[in-house]
Amino acid sequence: MTAAQADLPTDLRANSLKMPEGLRLDTPAVADGAAIWRIARDSKVLDLNSSYSYLLWCRDFAATSVVARDADGELAGFITGYIRPERPRTLVVWQVAVDHAHRGRGLAGALLDGLTSKVAADRELVSVETTITPDNTASERLFTSYAQRHGASVERTVLFDAGLFPDGGHEPEVLFLIEPIPPLAPAAPRG
Known part of the structure; x- marks a missing residue:
């Protein structure tokens, strides 16, 4: 078990995927913003935000x-998220991406497990939300398998219809509400 895994709350840790060998979970720093932007751009499936927004994300939302x-300290993947202001026990997962060289190793699932455990260590976490376009089967599998691993249900509803997007050609964004996240027990003491 890595030090990062030892810090996870017990109940989430029991069902969490391990980080692929040679990779470690970490908190993003502002200096990671450019690499996160490049991984998002190269994914060819994410809506690419400005490079500036990724720098801000690493500064303002590093805890989530x-x-x-x-x-070597190089980025292999990332997940950006935030706590929903109207639902302070809900983690919203904004973007998930894995660098091409590290795909197919279960990294996205391990990152998602690590993120929710990290957030749950600091606050009561009851649910996870994300939006997924209907053509993104990889993300559907990622979040559905996360819910199954943690014994949670998945409720799907259209959050933003395609007609709401001003640039046209955007598919609807389907909200995936995953809950309940298992209650947390204190982390096991490290020896």
Whole structure:
């Protein structure tokens, strides 16, 4: 077990995926913003935000986001998230992306487990929300398998219809509400 895994709350840790060998979970720093932007751009499926927004995200939402680093400290993937103001026990997952060289190793699932455990260590976490376009089967599988691993249900509703997007050609964004997140027991003492 890595030090990061030992810090996870017990109930979430029991069902969490392990980080792929050679990678470690970490909190993003402002200096990671450019690499996160590049991974998002290269994913070819995410809505790419400005590079400036990724720098701000790493500054303002680092506590609710995670990155995976290789042995050299280079980014292999990331998840950005935030706590929903109207529902302070809900983590909204904004974007998930894994660098092409690290795909197919279960990294996205391990990042998602690590992120929710990290957030739950600091606050009561009851639910996870994300939006997924109907053509994004990889994200549907990621969040559905997360819910199954943690014994939660998934409720799907259209959050933003395609007609709301001013640039046209955007598919609807379907809200995935995953709850309940398992109650948390204190982290096991480290020896």
